[in-house]
Ligand SMILES: [Fe+2]
């Protein structure tokens with residue numbers, strides 16, 4: 001197994017998780033719109049899940065001897081609440097596609113431990129897509 005290649009993939013995932021974490025936090029603070037109390041709670045809950053993903057990726061990267069990144073991409077913060085939900089839905093849909101690809105790469109590298117971690121996250125991101133779709137169709 002090429003540890004550097006696995007670490008590179010896990011750090012790509014970690015960048016996305018840190019970005020999602022910061023974006024959900026910011027949207028939780030700033031969301032205005034219909035159903036605000038309930039939506040803000042959902043955004044907070046999602047941020048905690050992404051933080052858990054980030055922790056697990058960082059721990060796995062360190063176990064493999066790599067250096068976990070601390071740098072998120074800049075978050076997208078639209079003004080309208082409904083647009084916040086839309087950018088998050090798109091981000092979660094993109095995450096599902098990314099995780100499917102990353103799972104294949106770490107599997108090909110012969111790292112079942114990382115694969116199992118990423119498969120758990122994929123299931124969570126699929127759930128996030130469903131939760132955001134549900135709230136957008138309210
Ligand atoms: Fe995540």
Ligand SMILES: [Fe+2]
Nearest residue numbers: 092124125128
């Ligand atoms: Fe997510």
